[in-house]
Amino acid sequence: MRSSLVPLGPPVSQDRVITSFPKCYTPAACLQLREHFHGQVSIACQRRSTGTVGLRLSKVVVVGDLYVGKTSLIRRFCRNVFDRNYKATIGVDFEIERFEVAGIPYSLQIWDTAGQEKFKCIASAYYRGAQVIITTFDLTDLQTLDHTRQWLEDALQENEPGTCFLFLVGTKKDLLSGVACEQAEVEAVRLANEMEAEYWSVSAKTGENVKAFFSRVAALAFERSVLQDLERRSSAWPQEWRDIHPRPRTVRGPPAWVAVSRACIRGLCP
Numbered sequence: 278m279r280s281s282l283v284p285l286g287p288p289v290s291q292d293r294v295i296t297s298f299p300k301c302y303t304p305a306a307c308l309q310l311r312e313h314f315h316g317q318v319s320i321a322c323q324r325r326s327t328g329t330v331g332l333r334l335s336k337v338v339v340v341g342d343l344y345v346g347k348t349s350l351i352r353r354f355c356r357n358v359f360d361r362n363y364k365a366t367i368g369v370d371f372e373i374e375r376f377e378v379a380g381i382p383y384s385l386q387i388w389d390t391a392g393q394e395k396f397k398c399i400a401s402a403y404y405r406g407a408q409v410i411i412t413t414f415d416l417t418d419l420q421t422l423d424h425t426r427q428w429l430e431d432a433l434q435e436n437e438p439g440t441c442f443l444f445l446v447g448t449k450k451d452l453l454s455g456v457a458c459e460q461a462e463v464e465a466v467r468l469a470n471e472m473e474a475e476y477w478s479v480s481a482k483t484g485e486n487v488k489a490f491f492s493r494v495a496a497l498a499f500e501r502s503v504l505q506d507l508e509r510r511s512s513a514w515p516q517e518w519r520d521i522h523p524r525p526r527t528v529r530g531p532p533a534w535v536a537v538s539r540a541c542i543r544g545l546c547p
C-alpha cells in the first residue's frame with residue numbers, strides 16, 4: 278500500500294519501496310538475522326503511528342581510504358552511473374535518497390567523505406549525528422581493510438556510544454575471481470565481527486549488491502528510528518500514569534495511558 282504520509286516532492290520511485298525486511302549478505306557478519314520487521318514496528322506502521330520518522334532525515338556517513346570507491350558506490354546507488362575515471366572527493370558531499378519502508382516515507386542523507394589525508398579534518402567535522410557508519414575498503418587491496426579500524430574509530434569518536442549501526446563494505450567485487458574474493462571476505466568477516474559491524478561485498482561497476490545493501494541500511498535504520506520514536510513517546514507519559522500503567526512491551530491496541538487519559542477527559546480519574 279502506498280503511504281499517505283509522503284511529506285514532500287514526487288512519489289518515491291518503485292525501486293525504493295521496501296515492503297519486506299531485506300536479507301543480510303552473510304549470516305557470518307550480520308547485525309540481525311530476523312527476516313521481518315520488529316513486531317512493534319509492523320504494528321506502528323500499519324496504524325500509521327510512526328511519529329515524526331517520516332519527516333526526518335537519517336544520517337549515513339561513508340568513510341574509508343582514498344580510491345576505495347566510496348563516491349562510486351554512492352553514485353551507483355543514487356544515480357545509477359559509474360565513472361571509471363578517478364576524481365578525488367574534496368571534503369564532503371551528500372545525497373538524499375527517499376524510500377518508502379513498510380508504507381512509511383523515510384529518507385537517508387548519505388554523506389560521501391574524502392579519503393585523502395589532507396581533507397580528513399574537513400570530512401571529520403561531518404561525522405557527528407550519524408545513525409549509520411559505512412566503513413569501506415577495496416577488496417583488491419587488503420591494506421585498505423587494515424585501515425578501516427582507524428576510520429571507524431575516528432567516526433565513532435564523534436558519536437554517542439551505541440547509537441550507530443556499523444557496516445563494513447568491500448568494494449570492487451568485479452575485480453576478484455571467486456577464490457580470491459572468498460579469501461578476502463574471510464578476513465573482512467573476521468574484522469566485521471570484531472567491530473560489531475555487518476559485512477557486504479559490492480561492485481559499483483556492475484551494480485552487484487548495491488541496491489540490496491542500501492535497502493538493508495534503510496530498513497535497519499528505519500526500524501531503529503521507529504522503535505526510538507515509540508520509546509520517546511511512551512517515556513513522555515506523565516510519571517503518575519507510568520507508575521500505575523507500566524509501558525507495554527508490545528503495542529497491541531492503544532497504549533494503557535491512552536485509555537487512562539481518555540478516562541480522565543471523561544472525568545473518571547481520581
Ligand SMILES: Nc1nc2c(ncn2[C@@H]2O[C@H](COP(=O)(O)OP(=O)(O)OP(=O)(O)O)[C@@H](O)[C@H]2O)c(=O)[nH]1
Pocket residue numbers: 341342343344345346347348349350360361362363364365366367390391392393448449450451452479480481482483
Ligand atoms: N572495477 C571497479 N572500479 C571501481 C569500482 N568502484 C570504484 N572504482 C574505481 O576506483 C576509482 C576510485 O573510485 P572513487 O569512488 O572515486 O573512490 P573514493 O573512495 O571516492 O576516493 P576519494 O574521494 O579520494 O576518497 C575510480 O577510478 C573508480 O572508477 C568498482 O566497483 N569496480
Ligand SMILES: [Mg+2]
Pocket residue numbers: 347348349364365366389390391392
Ligand atoms: Mg570520493
